[in-house]
Every structure is written in structure tokens, then in C-alpha cells.
Amino acid sequence: xxxxxxxxxxxxxxTSHDVVAKLRGIIGxxxxxxxxxxxxxxxxxxPVCLGKATRLCDLLTEKEKTYEAVLLLGRTTDTQDxxxxxxxVSDTEHLxxxxxxxxxxxxxxxxxxxxxxxxxxxxxxxxLYELAxxxxxxxxxxxxxxxxxxxxxxxxxxxxxxxxxxxxxxYIRTLCQDIGESLGCGGCMEELxxxxxxxxxxxxxxxxxxxxxxxxxxxxxEKFLLVVQVFRYLPxxxxxxxxxxxxxxxxxxxxxxxxxxxxxxSELSDRQGQVRLYDMSGQFIALYAWEDMGKSxxxxxxxxxxxxx
Numbered sequence: 001x002x003x004x005x006x007x008x009x010x011x012x013x014x015t016s017h018d019v020v021a022k023l024r025g026i027i028g029x030x031x032x033x034x035x036x037x038x039x040x041x042x043x044x045x046x047p048v049c050l051g052k053a054t055r056l057c058d059l060l061t062e063k064e065k066t067y068e069a070v071l072l073l074g075r076t077t078d079t080q081d082x083x084x085x086x087x088x089v090s091d092t093e094h095l096x097x098x099x100x101x102x103x104x105x106x107x108x109x110x111x112x113x114x115x116x117x118x119x120x121x122x123x124x125x126x127x128l129y130e131l132a133x134x135x136x137x138x139x140x141x142x143x144x145x146x147x148x149x150x151x152x153x154x155x156x157x158x159x160x161x162x163x164x165x166x167x168x169x170x171y172i173r174t175l176c177q178d179i180g181e182s183l184g185c186g187g188c189m190e191e192l193x194x195x196x197x198x199x200x201x202x203x204x205x206x207x208x209x210x211x212x213x214x215x216x217x218x219x220x221x222e223k224f225l226l227v228v229q230v231f232r233y234l235p236x237x238x239x240x241x242x243x244x245x246x247x248x249x250x251x252x253x254x255x256x257x258x259x260x261x262x263x264x265x266s267e268l269s270d271r272q273g274q275v276r277l278y279d280m281s282g283q284f285i286a287l288y289a290w291e292d293m294g295k296s297x298x299x300x301x302x303x304x305x306x307x308x309x
Contacts, residue, residue, distance in 0.1 A: 063198030
């Protein structure tokens with residue numbers, strides 16, 4: 001079984017689940033999961049985890065995202081994008097570029113965003129989009145999202161092309177609608193391209209056709225990101241042999257159970273935050289974190305509870 005992450009370029013027409021299903025056929029294993037849903041008409045970066053790397057899915061979903069989007073002013077739809085049914089059309093002739101730019105940039109920062117009905121969020125065990133397709137609308141509580149930055153590429157009204165850097169859980173469709181409402185004319189999203197998801201950039205992403213080709217010619221392995229590489233910015237410690245069994249069971253480790261991994265390296269003096277935990281042979285085991293003022297290590301996420309055969 002393959003354990004790693006692929007940076008997939010999701011094309012239009014595919015759901016995120018479609019991508020996972022196709023990869024299962026291409027690679028020949030079932031244990032595969034994606035790290036954040038993209039709408040069928042959206043394109044771009046979709047990190048996909050395989051094998052024990054699926055334990056990373058929730059951690060990678062938490063990361064910041066960057067999108068390029070086209071906002072269409074003057075039209076409101078039930079899905080908040082141009083694929084939906086038009087609910088209202090408004091005149092935009094009175095809008096000036098300066099006014100629109102000011103409105104768009106005013107959304108930088110943290111604001112309460114109401115999730116759209118056409119989303120995969122669940123209410124009482126049922127996905128919102130399933131309720132929406134039944135013609136039902138339920139109350140959704142606003143969630144605080146952060147727009148770290150917006151760069152306007154062009155404002156050829158009624159369209160605005162922009163780049164948005166945002167926190168997890170941000171709906172760009174909803175942002176487009178909110179901007180339109182703030183201008184009094186409504187708005188919806190016309191195009192969406194995710195260019196970055198955490199450490200994964202669009203320039204390194206691969207379409208399914210390339211992944212399939214690489215699988216056939218035997219060059220796909222070089223494109224996998226190993227689990228431990230995601231945490232390469234964290235300090236590394238190794239668990240002493242007599243404590244290894246406890247570590248692989250996710251037990252709390254006292255300070256004396258670990259040592260600095262690099263032979264001849266200096267002592268890890270800054271005992272705080274998360275660390276990569278290895279066994280004495282150099283195999284990555286888990287993500288741990290210092291607790292109790294650096295006197296012990298507690299489990300954050302287990303990846304390899306047993307040794308690879």
C-alpha cells in the first residue's frame with residue numbers, strides 16, 4: 001500500500017469524490033481521502049492522501065487557502081454561483097470602479113459568514129445541499145472566517161477578477177454574494193480556481209491524466225509527498241528503544257525517553273510545541289507535543305503504530 005500525498009489538479013466537471021474514486025482505480029488501493037471539497041465547476045489544487053497519510057486529512061484541511069475568482073455583480077442565484085437558478089437581476093450601470101474596489105477590499109479581515117444552503121455541511125445528520133434540493137431552507141449560524149488578503153486583478157464591471165487568501169471554512173461563493181449585497185446589486189461567483197492549499201501549490205499539481213500516465217511508466221512514486229515531509233519544519237526527536245513500544249501505543253513519554261535524533265547533534269533545548277518522533281532506526285512514528293513545561297511528550301497524531309514489514 002502507498003502511504004503519501006498527491007497534489008491533484010481537480011478539473012471542471014469532477015466532484016472531489018469523483019477524483020478519489022478515479023485515483024482508487026488508477027493506483028489500485030481503496031484507502032484514499034481528499035483534504036477539502038471543491039465544487040464540480042471549480043478547478044485547482046486538491047491534495048489527496050493515500051494509506052496512512054489519510055490520517056493527515058483533517059490537519060491539511062485546516063490550512064490556509066488561496067483562490068482566484070471572478071465575481072459577477074448584478075445577479076443573485078440560489079447556489080451563489082452562475083450554475084444556480086437566478087433569483088434576482090439588478091442594474092450595475094451606476095457603479096464606479098472605485099466604489100466596487102472599496103467594497104471588495106472592505107471584506108479583508110475577520111467577518112461572520114453564513115454558510116450557503118448548497119454546501120456539504122450537515123444539519124441533524126443531513127447535508128445542506130440535500131435539503132436544498134428538496135426545496136428546504138434551514139437556519140445556519142454565522143461562522144467567523146478570515147480573509148487574509150484580497151488582490152483585485154481587474155474590475156471590468158460587472159465582473160471583478162480577484163485573488164483571495166483566506167482561512168479554512170471560507171466560501172468564496174458566499175463572499176461574492178456578500179460583496180454584491182454590500183453594493184446593493186447582488187452578486188454571484190462566475191469562476192473559481194484554487195491555486196494553493198497549505199503547502200500545496202498549483203504549479204506542482206497534476207491532472208488525473210498525468211497521474212495515470214506516470215503510473216503506467218513507473219514514475220508516479222517520485223511525485224508522492226511522504227507523511228513526514230509535511231512536518232519537516234518541526235524539530236525531530238527519537239524515542240529510546242526501551243520506550244518504543246509505549247510510543248507506538250500513543251503513550252505519554254517522559255523527557256528521558258527521547259533524545260535528539262541527529263548523531264552528534266546538540267541537545268534540543270527549546271522543549272515546547274510539536275515534534276516529529278522517530279524510532280532509533282530513523283523511522284517516523286508520530287507527531288508528539290511537549291507538555292508540562294517540557295517534562296513530557298503527549299501524542300498529537302499517530303501515523304505508524306507498528307513497524308513496516
